[in-house]
Amino acid sequence: MSQTEQPAIPSTEADKRHYDLIVVGGGIVGLAAAREALLRSPDQKVAVVEKENDIAQHQSSHNSGVLHAGIYYKPGSLKARLCAAGRQALIEYCDQKGIHYELCGKLIVALDESELPALDDLYERGIANKVPGLEMVGPERIAEIEPYTRGIRAIWSPETGIVEFIAIARAYAGDIRSMGGEIITGHQVKGLATQADGVIVDVHRPVSGHRYTLSAKKVITCAGLHSDRIARSTDTTIRTRIVPFRGDYYAFRPEVRHMVNGLIYPVPDLRFPFLGVHMTRVIGGEVWAGPNAVLAFAREGYRRWDVNLRDLGQVIGFGGFWRMASQYWRMGMLEMYRDYVKAAYVKEIQRYMPEISNADVEIGPSGVRAQALAPTGKMVDDFLMSSDGRITHVLNAPSPAASSSLMIAKVILDDAGYGG
Ligand SMILES: Cc1cc2nc3c(=O)[nH]c(=O)nc-3n(C[C@H](O)[C@H](O)[C@H](O)COP(=O)(O)OP(=O)(O)OC[C@H]3O[C@@H](n4cnc5c(N)ncnc54)[C@H](O)[C@@H]3O)c2cc1C
Numbered sequence: 318m319s320q321t322e323q324p325a326i327p328s329t330e331a332d333k334r335h336y337d338l339i340v341v342g343g344g345i346v347g348l349a350a351a352r353e354a355l356l357r358s359p360d361q362k363v364a365v366v367e368k369e370n371d372i373a374q375h376q377s378s379h380n381s382g383v384l385h386a387g388i389y390y391k392p393g394s395l396k397a398r399l400c401a402a403g404r405q406a407l408i409e410y411c412d413q414k415g416i417h418y419e420l421c422g423k424l425i426v427a428l429d430e431s432e433l434p435a436l437d438d439l440y441e442r443g444i445a446n447k448v449p450g451l452e453m454v455g456p457e458r459i460a461e462i463e464p465y466t467r468g469i470r471a472i473w474s475p476e477t478g479i480v481e482f483i484a485i486a487r488a489y490a491g492d493i494r495s496m497g498g499e500i501i502t503g504h505q506v507k508g509l510a511t512q513a514d515g516v517i518v519d520v521h522r523p524v525s526g527h528r529y530t531l532s533a534k535k536v537i538t539c540a541g542l543h544s545d546r547i548a549r550s551t552d553t554t555i556r557t558r559i560v561p562f563r564g565d566y567y568a569f570r571p572e573v574r575h576m577v578n579g580l581i582y583p584v585p586d587l588r589f590p591f592l593g594v595h596m597t598r599v600i601g602g603e604v605w606a607g608p609n610a611v612l613a614f615a616r617e618g619y620r621r622w623d624v625n626l627r628d629l630g631q632v633i634g635f636g637g638f639w640r641m642a643s644q645y646w647r648m649g650m651l652e653m654y655r656d657y658v659k660a661a662y663v664k665e666i667q668r669y670m671p672e673i674s675n676a677d678v679e680i681g682p683s684g685v686r687a688q689a690l691a692p693t694g695k696m697v698d699d700f701l702m703s704s705d706g707r708i709t710h711v712l713n714a715p716s717p718a719a720s721s722s723l724m725i726a727k728v729i730l731d732d733a734g735y736g737g
Contacts, residue, residue: 505521576624
Protein backbone atom coordinates (compact mmCIF):
# COMPACT_ATOMS: atom_id res chain seq x y z
CA MET A 318 0.00 0.00 0.00
CA SER A 319 1.47 3.40 -0.94
CA GLN A 320 2.15 6.17 1.55
CA THR A 321 -1.24 7.79 1.22
CA GLU A 322 -3.42 4.90 0.18
CA GLN A 323 -6.30 4.19 2.49
CA PRO A 324 -8.18 0.98 3.02
CA ALA A 325 -11.30 0.33 0.96
CA ILE A 326 -14.53 1.64 2.42
CA PRO A 327 -16.73 -1.34 3.32
CA SER A 328 -19.83 -1.00 1.17
CA THR A 329 -22.35 -1.19 4.02
CA GLU A 330 -20.54 1.53 5.91
CA ALA A 331 -19.94 3.57 2.77
CA ASP A 332 -23.63 3.93 2.09
CA LYS A 333 -23.95 5.62 5.44
CA ARG A 334 -21.10 7.98 4.83
CA HIS A 335 -22.15 11.56 4.81
CA TYR A 336 -19.81 14.52 4.53
CA ASP A 337 -20.17 18.25 4.70
CA LEU A 338 -17.80 18.54 1.74
CA ILE A 339 -16.40 16.10 -0.79
CA VAL A 340 -13.59 17.25 -3.05
CA VAL A 341 -13.15 15.20 -6.23
CA GLY A 342 -9.50 14.96 -7.28
CA GLY A 343 -6.42 14.77 -5.11
CA GLY A 344 -4.12 16.93 -7.22
CA ILE A 345 -2.56 20.09 -5.81
CA VAL A 346 -5.69 22.18 -6.48
CA GLY A 347 -8.16 19.73 -4.90
CA LEU A 348 -5.92 19.25 -1.88
CA ALA A 349 -5.46 23.02 -1.48
CA ALA A 350 -9.25 23.46 -1.66
CA ALA A 351 -9.94 20.77 0.96
CA ARG A 352 -7.27 22.25 3.23
CA GLU A 353 -8.74 25.74 2.87
CA ALA A 354 -12.23 24.39 3.66
CA LEU A 355 -10.96 22.86 6.90
CA LEU A 356 -9.10 26.05 7.80
CA ARG A 357 -12.33 28.04 7.32
CA SER A 358 -14.65 25.54 9.07
CA PRO A 359 -12.59 23.17 11.23
CA ASP A 360 -15.63 21.26 12.55
CA GLN A 361 -16.87 20.03 9.20
CA LYS A 362 -16.38 16.54 7.80
CA VAL A 363 -14.31 16.74 4.62
CA ALA A 364 -13.09 14.02 2.25
CA VAL A 365 -10.94 14.14 -0.86
CA VAL A 366 -11.74 11.30 -3.29
CA GLU A 367 -8.89 10.42 -5.66
CA LYS A 368 -8.99 7.70 -8.32
CA GLU A 369 -5.29 6.86 -8.23
CA ASN A 370 -3.67 4.92 -5.38
CA ASP A 371 -1.73 7.99 -4.35
CA ILE A 372 -2.29 11.73 -4.49
CA ALA A 373 -0.94 14.09 -7.18
CA GLN A 374 -0.08 11.46 -9.80
CA HIS A 375 -0.96 13.57 -12.85
CA GLN A 376 -0.30 17.23 -13.64
CA SER A 377 0.77 18.00 -10.08
CA SER A 378 3.78 15.68 -10.37
CA HIS A 379 4.46 16.03 -14.11
CA ASN A 380 5.42 19.67 -14.46
CA SER A 381 8.39 22.03 -14.67
CA GLY A 382 8.36 22.85 -10.95
CA VAL A 383 8.57 26.58 -11.60
CA LEU A 384 7.25 28.91 -8.92
CA HIS A 385 5.96 31.50 -11.34
CA ALA A 386 6.14 35.15 -10.33
CA GLY A 387 3.13 36.30 -12.40
CA ILE A 388 4.68 38.13 -15.38
CA TYR A 389 2.69 36.80 -18.33
CA TYR A 390 -0.92 37.17 -17.36
CA LYS A 391 -3.42 39.78 -18.49
CA PRO A 392 -3.61 42.40 -15.71
CA GLY A 393 -6.80 41.93 -13.71
CA SER A 394 -7.23 38.27 -14.72
CA LEU A 395 -7.47 35.57 -12.08
CA LYS A 396 -4.06 34.28 -13.17
CA ALA A 397 -2.51 37.71 -12.67
CA ARG A 398 -4.21 38.27 -9.32
CA LEU A 399 -3.58 34.84 -7.90
CA CYS A 400 -0.11 34.00 -9.21
CA ALA A 401 2.01 36.75 -7.61
CA ALA A 402 0.13 36.45 -4.31
CA GLY A 403 0.14 32.65 -4.57
CA ARG A 404 3.90 32.52 -5.06
CA GLN A 405 4.46 34.67 -1.98
CA ALA A 406 2.03 32.56 0.09
CA LEU A 407 3.68 29.35 -1.12
CA ILE A 408 7.14 30.57 -0.18
CA GLU A 409 5.93 31.34 3.34
CA TYR A 410 4.23 27.92 3.45
CA CYS A 411 7.45 26.16 2.31
CA ASP A 412 9.38 28.06 5.02
CA GLN A 413 6.91 26.89 7.67
CA LYS A 414 6.97 23.27 6.49
CA GLY A 415 10.69 23.06 5.69
CA ILE A 416 10.03 22.33 2.01
CA HIS A 417 13.09 23.07 -0.10
CA TYR A 418 12.75 25.70 -2.84
CA GLU A 419 15.25 27.89 -4.66
CA LEU A 420 14.70 31.43 -5.94
CA CYS A 421 17.08 30.86 -8.85
CA GLY A 422 15.59 33.62 -11.05
CA LYS A 423 14.39 33.60 -14.62
CA LEU A 424 15.51 35.26 -17.86
CA ILE A 425 13.00 35.79 -20.69
CA VAL A 426 15.32 36.25 -23.63
CA ALA A 427 14.82 38.14 -26.90
CA LEU A 428 17.09 36.80 -29.63
CA ASP A 429 16.68 39.60 -32.16
CA GLU A 430 15.03 42.99 -32.80
CA SER A 431 11.80 41.39 -34.00
CA GLU A 432 11.10 40.08 -30.48
CA LEU A 433 11.65 43.39 -28.69
CA PRO A 434 8.10 44.80 -28.94
CA ALA A 435 6.69 41.59 -27.43
CA LEU A 436 9.38 41.65 -24.73
CA ASP A 437 8.47 45.28 -23.89
CA ASP A 438 4.77 44.36 -23.68
CA LEU A 439 5.60 41.49 -21.39
CA TYR A 440 7.68 43.74 -19.16
CA GLU A 441 4.75 46.20 -18.91
CA ARG A 442 2.48 43.31 -17.94
CA GLY A 443 4.92 42.19 -15.27
CA ILE A 444 5.09 45.71 -13.82
CA ALA A 445 1.27 46.03 -13.93
CA ASN A 446 1.06 42.67 -12.13
CA LYS A 447 3.48 44.00 -9.46
CA VAL A 448 6.02 41.22 -9.98
CA PRO A 449 8.84 41.96 -7.52
CA GLY A 450 12.36 42.85 -8.69
CA LEU A 451 11.65 42.84 -12.44
CA GLU A 452 14.45 44.35 -14.57
CA MET A 453 15.12 44.74 -18.29
CA VAL A 454 18.73 43.70 -18.94
CA GLY A 455 21.15 43.80 -21.89
CA PRO A 456 23.64 41.25 -23.27
CA GLU A 457 26.32 41.88 -20.64
CA ARG A 458 24.00 41.19 -17.74
CA ILE A 459 22.55 38.16 -19.60
CA ALA A 460 26.09 36.82 -19.86
CA GLU A 461 26.67 37.38 -16.13
CA ILE A 462 23.46 35.57 -15.15
CA GLU A 463 23.60 32.79 -17.75
CA PRO A 464 27.06 32.70 -19.39
CA TYR A 465 26.09 30.08 -22.01
CA THR A 466 22.94 31.88 -23.18
CA ARG A 467 22.83 34.42 -25.96
CA GLY A 468 20.30 37.18 -26.46
CA ILE A 469 20.08 40.89 -27.18
CA ARG A 470 17.80 41.83 -24.30
CA ALA A 471 15.96 40.01 -21.52
CA ILE A 472 13.54 40.39 -18.67
CA TRP A 473 15.22 39.30 -15.44
CA SER A 474 12.88 38.07 -12.74
CA PRO A 475 15.05 37.32 -9.71
CA GLU A 476 12.12 36.15 -7.57
CA THR A 477 10.99 33.33 -9.85
CA GLY A 478 11.90 30.02 -8.26
CA ILE A 479 11.75 26.24 -8.37
CA VAL A 480 10.16 23.72 -6.05
CA GLU A 481 8.77 20.16 -6.18
CA PHE A 482 5.00 20.60 -6.29
CA ILE A 483 4.48 17.00 -5.19
CA ALA A 484 6.18 17.88 -1.88
CA ILE A 485 3.68 20.72 -1.48
CA ALA A 486 0.75 18.44 -2.36
CA ARG A 487 1.94 15.96 0.29
CA ALA A 488 2.18 18.75 2.84
CA TYR A 489 -1.40 19.87 2.01
CA ALA A 490 -2.52 16.24 2.46
CA GLY A 491 -0.77 16.15 5.84
CA ASP A 492 -2.61 19.33 6.89
CA ILE A 493 -5.96 17.85 5.79
CA ARG A 494 -5.41 14.71 7.85
CA SER A 495 -4.18 16.61 10.88
CA MET A 496 -7.36 18.72 10.77
CA GLY A 497 -9.50 15.55 10.70
CA GLY A 498 -10.13 15.33 6.94
CA GLU A 499 -9.96 12.08 4.97
CA ILE A 500 -8.14 11.32 1.76
CA ILE A 501 -9.73 8.34 0.04
CA THR A 502 -7.43 7.10 -2.70
CA GLY A 503 -8.12 4.34 -5.24
CA HIS A 504 -11.75 5.47 -5.63
CA GLN A 505 -13.03 6.95 -8.86
CA VAL A 506 -16.01 9.28 -8.90
CA LYS A 507 -18.30 8.11 -11.69
CA GLY A 508 -20.94 10.79 -11.40
CA LEU A 509 -22.73 13.29 -9.20
CA ALA A 510 -26.45 13.74 -8.61
CA THR A 511 -28.05 16.71 -6.89
CA GLN A 512 -30.78 16.04 -4.32
CA ALA A 513 -32.90 18.36 -2.21
CA ASP A 514 -30.51 18.23 0.73
CA GLY A 515 -27.17 17.60 -0.90
CA VAL A 516 -25.24 15.70 -3.53
CA ILE A 517 -24.93 11.96 -4.09
CA VAL A 518 -21.45 10.96 -5.18
CA ASP A 519 -21.22 7.71 -7.13
CA VAL A 520 -17.87 6.11 -6.35
CA HIS A 521 -16.20 3.11 -7.93
CA ARG A 522 -13.26 1.20 -6.49
CA PRO A 523 -11.64 -0.41 -9.56
CA VAL A 524 -9.43 -2.77 -7.59
CA SER A 525 -12.40 -4.56 -6.01
CA GLY A 526 -15.05 -3.71 -8.60
CA HIS A 527 -17.30 -2.30 -5.88
CA ARG A 528 -19.51 0.72 -6.40
CA TYR A 529 -20.56 2.93 -3.49
CA THR A 530 -22.49 6.08 -2.90
CA LEU A 531 -21.33 8.83 -0.62
CA SER A 532 -23.27 11.98 0.10
CA ALA A 533 -22.25 15.53 0.87
CA LYS A 534 -23.80 18.92 1.50
CA LYS A 535 -21.36 20.40 -1.01
CA VAL A 536 -19.01 19.06 -3.66
CA ILE A 537 -16.01 20.70 -5.27
CA THR A 538 -14.55 19.01 -8.37
CA CYS A 539 -10.88 19.51 -9.27
CA ALA A 540 -10.43 16.62 -11.67
CA GLY A 541 -7.71 18.10 -13.90
CA LEU A 542 -7.59 16.16 -17.16
CA HIS A 543 -11.12 14.81 -16.53
CA SER A 544 -12.65 18.01 -15.22
CA ASP A 545 -15.04 18.48 -18.17
CA ARG A 546 -16.40 14.94 -17.88
CA ILE A 547 -17.13 15.16 -14.19
CA ALA A 548 -18.59 18.67 -14.55
CA ARG A 549 -20.91 17.63 -17.37
CA SER A 550 -22.30 14.82 -15.22
CA THR A 551 -24.23 17.53 -13.33
CA ASP A 552 -24.31 20.43 -15.75
CA THR A 553 -24.73 19.68 -19.44
CA THR A 554 -24.70 23.41 -20.23
CA ILE A 555 -20.93 23.46 -19.65
CA ARG A 556 -19.55 23.86 -23.13
CA THR A 557 -15.79 23.89 -22.66
CA ARG A 558 -13.91 20.65 -23.24
CA ILE A 559 -10.52 19.53 -22.04
CA VAL A 560 -8.06 19.05 -24.86
CA PRO A 561 -4.93 17.33 -23.58
CA PHE A 562 -1.61 18.80 -24.67
CA ARG A 563 1.45 16.69 -23.92
CA GLY A 564 4.64 18.48 -22.98
CA ASP A 565 7.82 16.48 -23.58
CA TYR A 566 11.14 17.41 -22.04
CA TYR A 567 14.71 16.61 -22.99
CA ALA A 568 17.16 16.24 -20.09
CA PHE A 569 20.66 17.71 -20.21
CA ARG A 570 23.40 15.13 -19.59
CA PRO A 571 25.30 15.67 -16.31
CA GLU A 572 28.39 17.09 -18.12
CA VAL A 573 26.42 20.08 -19.48
CA ARG A 574 24.12 20.84 -16.54
CA HIS A 575 26.50 23.57 -15.34
CA MET A 576 25.51 25.55 -18.45
CA VAL A 577 22.16 26.51 -16.88
CA ASN A 578 22.04 28.36 -13.55
CA GLY A 579 18.30 29.00 -13.31
CA LEU A 580 15.46 29.39 -15.78
CA ILE A 581 15.88 30.49 -19.40
CA TYR A 582 12.66 31.23 -21.31
CA PRO A 583 11.83 32.42 -24.84
CA VAL A 584 9.59 35.39 -25.54
CA PRO A 585 6.20 33.66 -25.68
CA ASP A 586 3.47 33.99 -28.26
CA LEU A 587 0.76 35.46 -26.04
CA ARG A 588 -1.99 34.06 -28.28
CA PHE A 589 -1.28 30.72 -26.55
CA PRO A 590 -1.29 29.86 -22.88
CA PHE A 591 1.98 27.88 -23.27
CA LEU A 592 5.27 29.58 -22.56
CA GLY A 593 7.51 27.92 -25.16
CA VAL A 594 10.41 25.50 -24.72
CA HIS A 595 12.52 26.67 -21.81
CA MET A 596 15.58 25.47 -19.95
CA THR A 597 14.74 24.67 -16.34
CA ARG A 598 16.99 23.72 -13.47
CA VAL A 599 14.91 21.42 -11.27
CA ILE A 600 15.25 20.61 -7.59
CA GLY A 601 17.91 17.93 -7.32
CA GLY A 602 20.16 19.48 -9.96
CA GLU A 603 18.85 18.10 -13.25
CA VAL A 604 18.30 20.49 -16.15
CA TRP A 605 15.38 19.97 -18.53
CA ALA A 606 14.53 21.60 -21.83
CA GLY A 607 10.80 21.78 -22.50
CA PRO A 608 7.94 21.29 -22.36
CA ASN A 609 6.73 21.59 -25.92
CA ALA A 610 2.98 21.38 -26.60
CA VAL A 611 1.64 18.62 -28.84
CA LEU A 612 -1.87 17.22 -29.00
CA ALA A 613 -1.97 14.12 -26.75
CA PHE A 614 -3.92 11.12 -28.03
CA ALA A 615 -4.70 10.07 -24.45
CA ARG A 616 -5.55 12.30 -21.49
CA GLU A 617 -3.15 10.39 -19.28
CA GLY A 618 -0.77 9.34 -22.04
CA TYR A 619 2.77 10.19 -21.04
CA ARG A 620 4.47 8.42 -23.95
CA ARG A 621 4.52 9.69 -27.51
CA TRP A 622 2.55 6.73 -28.88
CA ASP A 623 -0.07 6.40 -26.13
CA VAL A 624 -3.58 6.36 -27.59
CA ASN A 625 -6.94 6.17 -25.81
CA LEU A 626 -9.75 5.86 -28.31
CA ARG A 627 -12.38 7.44 -26.05
CA ASP A 628 -10.13 10.44 -25.36
CA LEU A 629 -9.15 10.82 -28.99
CA GLY A 630 -12.75 10.39 -30.17
CA GLN A 631 -13.91 13.17 -27.86
CA VAL A 632 -11.28 15.56 -29.22
CA ILE A 633 -12.07 14.72 -32.83
CA GLY A 634 -15.82 14.98 -32.18
CA PHE A 635 -15.54 18.46 -30.69
CA GLY A 636 -16.15 21.34 -33.11
CA GLY A 637 -13.97 23.64 -31.00
CA PHE A 638 -10.96 21.45 -31.73
CA TRP A 639 -11.43 21.76 -35.51
CA ARG A 640 -11.91 25.52 -35.24
CA MET A 641 -8.63 25.76 -33.35
CA ALA A 642 -6.89 23.35 -35.72
CA SER A 643 -8.01 25.26 -38.83
CA GLN A 644 -6.26 28.33 -37.47
CA TYR A 645 -3.10 26.81 -36.00
CA TRP A 646 -2.52 23.55 -37.88
CA ARG A 647 0.83 24.71 -39.28
CA MET A 648 2.16 25.54 -35.85
CA GLY A 649 0.79 22.22 -34.51
CA MET A 650 2.49 20.20 -37.25
CA LEU A 651 5.81 21.97 -36.67
CA GLU A 652 5.57 21.29 -32.95
CA MET A 653 4.89 17.59 -33.69
CA TYR A 654 7.81 17.41 -36.10
CA ARG A 655 10.12 18.89 -33.45
CA ASP A 656 8.70 16.39 -30.96
CA TYR A 657 9.50 13.30 -33.03
CA VAL A 658 12.82 14.52 -34.49
CA LYS A 659 15.36 15.14 -31.75
CA ALA A 660 17.67 17.23 -33.95
CA ALA A 661 14.81 19.66 -34.63
CA TYR A 662 14.09 20.02 -30.90
CA VAL A 663 17.80 20.56 -30.17
CA LYS A 664 17.89 23.24 -32.86
CA GLU A 665 15.29 25.12 -30.81
CA ILE A 666 17.54 24.87 -27.72
CA GLN A 667 20.57 25.98 -29.76
CA ARG A 668 18.87 29.25 -30.66
CA TYR A 669 19.47 30.21 -27.01
CA MET A 670 22.39 27.96 -26.15
CA PRO A 671 24.50 27.47 -29.32
CA GLU A 672 27.02 25.24 -27.55
CA ILE A 673 24.50 22.48 -26.80
CA SER A 674 24.73 19.56 -29.22
CA ASN A 675 22.49 16.60 -30.02
CA ALA A 676 24.67 14.36 -27.87
CA ASP A 677 24.25 16.61 -24.84
CA VAL A 678 20.57 15.85 -24.31
CA GLU A 679 18.52 12.71 -23.82
CA ILE A 680 14.79 12.00 -23.66
CA GLY A 681 13.38 13.33 -20.40
CA PRO A 682 10.01 13.16 -18.66
CA SER A 683 6.63 14.24 -20.04
CA GLY A 684 3.49 15.81 -18.67
CA VAL A 685 -0.02 16.28 -20.06
CA ARG A 686 -1.74 19.64 -19.64
CA ALA A 687 -5.49 19.86 -19.12
CA GLN A 688 -6.34 22.80 -21.35
CA ALA A 689 -9.96 23.89 -21.64
CA LEU A 690 -11.10 24.80 -25.13
CA ALA A 691 -14.25 26.78 -25.93
CA PRO A 692 -16.60 25.69 -28.77
CA THR A 693 -15.32 28.74 -30.68
CA GLY A 694 -11.89 27.10 -30.86
CA LYS A 695 -10.36 29.58 -28.41
CA MET A 696 -8.23 28.18 -25.63
CA VAL A 697 -9.54 29.35 -22.29
CA ASP A 698 -6.76 31.55 -21.05
CA ASP A 699 -7.74 32.21 -17.46
CA PHE A 700 -8.57 29.94 -14.55
CA LEU A 701 -12.25 29.00 -14.81
CA MET A 702 -14.71 27.80 -12.19
CA SER A 703 -18.46 27.44 -12.17
CA SER A 704 -20.65 27.05 -9.11
CA ASP A 705 -24.31 26.81 -8.18
CA GLY A 706 -23.37 27.12 -4.50
CA ARG A 707 -23.74 23.39 -3.93
CA ILE A 708 -21.44 21.97 -6.60
CA THR A 709 -18.38 23.93 -7.67
CA HIS A 710 -16.44 22.79 -10.71
CA VAL A 711 -12.89 23.84 -11.50
CA LEU A 712 -12.99 23.80 -15.30
CA ASN A 713 -9.57 25.22 -16.20
CA ALA A 714 -6.57 25.16 -13.89
CA PRO A 715 -3.48 25.04 -16.11
CA SER A 716 -0.11 26.64 -15.32
CA PRO A 717 0.43 28.60 -13.06
CA ALA A 718 -2.21 26.81 -10.97
CA ALA A 719 0.38 24.90 -8.95
CA SER A 720 2.23 28.15 -8.06
CA SER A 721 -1.11 29.81 -7.29
CA SER A 722 -2.72 26.85 -5.47
CA LEU A 723 -3.08 28.48 -2.05
CA MET A 724 -4.83 31.48 -3.59
CA ILE A 725 -6.97 29.51 -6.10
CA ALA A 726 -8.24 27.53 -3.12
CA LYS A 727 -9.53 30.76 -1.57
CA VAL A 728 -11.43 31.71 -4.73
CA ILE A 729 -12.91 28.20 -5.05
CA LEU A 730 -14.09 28.29 -1.43
CA ASP A 731 -15.57 31.78 -1.88
CA ASP A 732 -17.42 30.49 -4.98
CA ALA A 733 -18.62 27.47 -3.01
CA GLY A 734 -20.18 29.83 -0.48
CA TYR A 735 -17.76 29.34 2.40
CA GLY A 736 -17.19 33.05 2.98
CA GLY A 737 -13.75 34.57 3.62
C1 LIG B 1 4.08 19.82 -18.56
C2 LIG B 1 3.52 20.75 -17.51
C3 LIG B 1 4.31 21.75 -16.95
C4 LIG B 1 3.79 22.59 -15.98
N1 LIG B 1 4.61 23.49 -15.36
C5 LIG B 1 4.12 24.22 -14.32
C6 LIG B 1 4.98 25.08 -13.59
O1 LIG B 1 6.19 25.11 -13.82
N2 LIG B 1 4.45 25.84 -12.61
C7 LIG B 1 3.11 25.80 -12.31
O2 LIG B 1 2.67 26.54 -11.42
N3 LIG B 1 2.28 24.98 -12.98
C8 LIG B 1 2.77 24.18 -13.95
N4 LIG B 1 1.95 23.32 -14.61
C9 LIG B 1 0.53 23.31 -14.28
C10 LIG B 1 0.25 22.55 -13.01
O3 LIG B 1 0.95 21.34 -12.94
C11 LIG B 1 -1.26 22.32 -12.92
O4 LIG B 1 -1.89 23.56 -13.11
C12 LIG B 1 -1.72 21.75 -11.59
O5 LIG B 1 -0.94 20.63 -11.24
C13 LIG B 1 -3.19 21.40 -11.68
O6 LIG B 1 -3.54 20.71 -10.50
P1 LIG B 1 -4.93 19.95 -10.43
O7 LIG B 1 -5.07 19.46 -9.04
O8 LIG B 1 -5.98 20.83 -11.00
O9 LIG B 1 -4.79 18.76 -11.48
P2 LIG B 1 -4.11 17.32 -11.34
O10 LIG B 1 -2.81 17.39 -10.66
O11 LIG B 1 -4.12 16.72 -12.70
O12 LIG B 1 -5.10 16.55 -10.39
C14 LIG B 1 -6.39 16.13 -10.76
C15 LIG B 1 -6.66 14.87 -9.98
O13 LIG B 1 -8.00 14.47 -10.17
C16 LIG B 1 -8.02 13.04 -10.20
N5 LIG B 1 -9.26 12.64 -10.85
C17 LIG B 1 -9.64 12.89 -12.13
N6 LIG B 1 -10.86 12.37 -12.36
C18 LIG B 1 -11.26 11.77 -11.20
C19 LIG B 1 -12.42 11.05 -10.82
N7 LIG B 1 -13.42 10.85 -11.67
N8 LIG B 1 -12.50 10.57 -9.54
C20 LIG B 1 -11.51 10.78 -8.66
N9 LIG B 1 -10.35 11.44 -8.99
C21 LIG B 1 -10.25 11.94 -10.23
C22 LIG B 1 -6.77 12.70 -10.99
O14 LIG B 1 -6.37 11.36 -10.80
C23 LIG B 1 -5.78 13.71 -10.44
O15 LIG B 1 -5.08 13.22 -9.33
C24 LIG B 1 2.44 22.45 -15.58
C25 LIG B 1 1.65 21.43 -16.12
C26 LIG B 1 2.19 20.57 -17.05
C27 LIG B 1 1.35 19.45 -17.57
